[in-house]
Amino acid sequence: MFAFWSFIHSIEAFFIYYYPNAVYLNSIKYSHNKVKVALGESKANNSVLETNLQIQTPIFKADNYMLVTGILAMALCTIVLITSLPIIRKKYYEVFYYIHHLFIGIVIATILHAGIPKFRIVAIIIYCLHKLINIISIKKYSNKEIYIRRISENSIMLQLPRKKKTVEKYTQFNPEFGKYIFLCCPQISKFQWHAFDLSGTKSDNINYDTLIISTKGRWTNKLHQMLVKEKLLRPNGSPGFTLLTTRHFHSAHSYILENDVVILVAGGVGISPMIPIIDEYLSDSSSKNSNYKSKKIYLIWICRDLSLVSLVAETVSKYYTSDIINNFSIKVYYTGKTVIYDLNFQVLTIFQNQHIAQTYAHKPDIYKVYTEIIKKYEKSTNVGVCSVGSKELTSYTKAMSVKWGRENGMCFRMNYYKASLM
Ligand SMILES: Cc1cc2nc3c(=O)[nH]c(=O)nc-3n(C[C@H](O)[C@H](O)[C@H](O)COP(=O)(O)OP(=O)(O)OC[C@H]3O[C@@H](n4cnc5c(N)ncnc54)[C@H](O)[C@@H]3O)c2cc1C
Known part of the structure; x- marks a missing residue:
C-alpha cells in the first residue's frame, strides 16, 4: 500500500515539476471567476483582477531538492518491492533479507523529503521497541537439549524445554493455546525464521514448547535431514547444531x-x-x-x-x-x-x-x-x-x-x- 501511494505521489510530483504552468493556469482561472462572483461582473475592474493575479501562489511547488530526495526514496522502495516478490524471496531469501534493510534508507530519504511529523517519531519508537523485545527474548537450544520424535516420513515433533525470559512475563498473555513461534537454525541459514504453531497439551506446556514440523520446501527439508539423521541415527556423535526461538505470538483463533x-x-x-x-x-x-x-x-x-x-x-x-x-x-x-x-x-x-x-x-x-x-x-x-x-x-x-x-x-x-x- 505504501509503495502504491508513493508511486501515485511520484507521478503527481513529476507532473507538477515538468508542467508547472498547468497548475498556475488553473489557479488563475479559478481566482478570476471567484473575483467575478464576489464583486459582480460589472464591479470587477481590471485593477482588482491584476492584484489578485499577483498574489496567486501555486498549491504545491516541486523544487530540485524535493525531486532528488523523492526519487531516491522511490528508487529504494522499488528495489525493496521487486526483491520481496515470492519468486525472488523464495529462491534467494538472503538477497531478499539483505536488500530489505534498505527500508532504513527509505525512512531517511522520506524524512529529508517531507520532514518528520510527530506520528512518524511515535511509529519509529514503537518499531524499535518491538524489535528490541523480539531480540532480547530469543532463546538458544543446543542439540542436547532438544527432544525429537519422528511421527511420519515427513513430520517430526520437536520439544524444546521452556526457558522463560523476564521480558516474557510482561509480553505473554493467556490462554495457553493459539500461539506460534519463529524458529531459526543458524547452521541452515542465519536469517531465516520460520513460523510454527505450539502444539503441546496443557501438561506438556508447563515444561516444553512442542512443535510439529512437516517438510515443505528447502528449509524444512534441510532441518528434517539434519535433525533426523544427526540426532536420531547418530545420537552421540552428532556434530552439534543449535536452534533459536522467538517469544510466543498469538493467532486470532486463540x-x-x-x-x-x-x-x-x-x-x-x-x-x-x-x-x-x-x-x-x-x-x-x-x-x-x-x-x-x-x-x-x-x-x-x-x-x-x-x-x-x-x-x-x-x-x-x-x-x-x-x-x-x-x-x-x-x-x-x-x-x-x-x-x-x-x-x-x-x-x-x-x-x-x-x-x-x-x-x-x-x-x-x-x-x-x-x-x-x-x-x-x-x-x-x-x-x-x-x-x-x-x-x-x-x-x-x-x-x-x-x-x-x-x-x-x-x-x-x-x-x-x-x-x-x-
Ligand atoms: C503462523 C504460522 C504457523 C505455522 N505453523 C506450522 C506448523 O505448526 N507446522 C508446519 O509444518 N508448518 C507450519 N507453518 C508453515 C511453515 O512456516 C512453512 O512450512 C515453512 O516456513 C516453509 O519453509 P520451507 O523453506 O521449507 O518452504 P518454502 O515454502 O518452499 O519456502 C521457500 C523459501 O522461502 C523463503 N521463506 C519463506 N518463508 C520464510 C520465512 N518465514 N522466513 C524465512 N524464509 C522464508 C526461504 O528461502 C525458504 O526456504 C506455519 C506458518 C505460519 C505462517
Missing part, C-alpha cells in the same frame, strides 16, 4: 472457545494448533469452574497421512472413560495416494473403538458438513469456525462460512478465524 459450537477445519499439519485447543477445552470441561461456554468441538481433518491421527488420539484418550469425550467429534477425510481399504477400521482402532470418529476417503463438501453439524443446534447459536492449512483450504473454508452465514445468518452467527500456513 478466541475460538468463546463460541457455543466450535468447528475446527485442519489440512495436514494444520492439525498442530488444533491439539492444544481440543486439550484446553476438554480439560476445562472436566474442571468444576468451566471458563468456556462451548458445548462441543467438531474436528474436520483432511489428511494424506494417517500417522498424525495418533497425536489427536493421545490428546483425547484421557477422557475415554468420562462423558466429556462426547463433547468431541472427529471427521477424517483421507486424501492420500495409497488406497486404504480398511480406513474406518484403522482410524477406529487408533481411537480404541470410541464412537467419536468418522472416516471418508475423499475431500469434504464443507458447506454440507456445516449444515450437518450446525442444524442440530437451536437457533441463535454462535458458531466459531477455525481453519488452518494451505491457502486453498483456508480460502475455501472461509468462502463456505461466508456463504453459510449469509444464507442462514438470521438464525445462526458464524465467526470465522483463518490461519494459512502459506
Whole structure:
C-alpha cells in the first residue's frame, strides 16, 4: 500500500515539476471567476483582477531538492518491492533479507523529503521497541537439549524445554493455546525464521514448547535431514547444531472457545494448533469452574497421512472413560495416494473403538458438513469456525462460512478465524 501511494505521489510530483504552468493556469482561472462572483461582473475592474493575479501562489511547488530526495526514496522502495516478490524471496531469501534493510534508507530519504511529523517519531519508537523485545527474548537450544520424535516420513515433533525470559512475563498473555513461534537454525541459514504453531497439551506446556514440523520446501527439508539423521541415527556423535526461538505470538483463533459450537477445519499439519485447543477445552470441561461456554468441538481433518491421527488420539484418550469425550467429534477425510481399504477400521482402532470418529476417503463438501453439524443446534447459536492449512483450504473454508452465514445468518452467527500456513 505504501509503495502504491508513493508511486501515485511520484507521478503527481513529476507532473507538477515538468508542467508547472498547468497548475498556475488553473489557479488563475479559478481566482478570476471567484473575483467575478464576489464583486459582480460589472464591479470587477481590471485593477482588482491584476492584484489578485499577483498574489496567486501555486498549491504545491516541486523544487530540485524535493525531486532528488523523492526519487531516491522511490528508487529504494522499488528495489525493496521487486526483491520481496515470492519468486525472488523464495529462491534467494538472503538477497531478499539483505536488500530489505534498505527500508532504513527509505525512512531517511522520506524524512529529508517531507520532514518528520510527530506520528512518524511515535511509529519509529514503537518499531524499535518491538524489535528490541523480539531480540532480547530469543532463546538458544543446543542439540542436547532438544527432544525429537519422528511421527511420519515427513513430520517430526520437536520439544524444546521452556526457558522463560523476564521480558516474557510482561509480553505473554493467556490462554495457553493459539500461539506460534519463529524458529531459526543458524547452521541452515542465519536469517531465516520460520513460523510454527505450539502444539503441546496443557501438561506438556508447563515444561516444553512442542512443535510439529512437516517438510515443505528447502528449509524444512534441510532441518528434517539434519535433525533426523544427526540426532536420531547418530545420537552421540552428532556434530552439534543449535536452534533459536522467538517469544510466543498469538493467532486470532486463540478466541475460538468463546463460541457455543466450535468447528475446527485442519489440512495436514494444520492439525498442530488444533491439539492444544481440543486439550484446553476438554480439560476445562472436566474442571468444576468451566471458563468456556462451548458445548462441543467438531474436528474436520483432511489428511494424506494417517500417522498424525495418533497425536489427536493421545490428546483425547484421557477422557475415554468420562462423558466429556462426547463433547468431541472427529471427521477424517483421507486424501492420500495409497488406497486404504480398511480406513474406518484403522482410524477406529487408533481411537480404541470410541464412537467419536468418522472416516471418508475423499475431500469434504464443507458447506454440507456445516449444515450437518450446525442444524442440530437451536437457533441463535454462535458458531466459531477455525481453519488452518494451505491457502486453498483456508480460502475455501472461509468462502463456505461466508456463504453459510449469509444464507442462514438470521438464525445462526458464524465467526470465522483463518490461519494459512502459506
Ligand atoms: C503462523 C504460522 C504457523 C505455522 N505453523 C506450522 C506448523 O505448526 N507446522 C508446519 O509444518 N508448518 C507450519 N507453518 C508453515 C511453515 O512456516 C512453512 O512450512 C515453512 O516456513 C516453509 O519453509 P520451507 O523453506 O521449507 O518452504 P518454502 O515454502 O518452499 O519456502 C521457500 C523459501 O522461502 C523463503 N521463506 C519463506 N518463508 C520464510 C520465512 N518465514 N522466513 C524465512 N524464509 C522464508 C526461504 O528461502 C525458504 O526456504 C506455519 C506458518 C505460519 C505462517
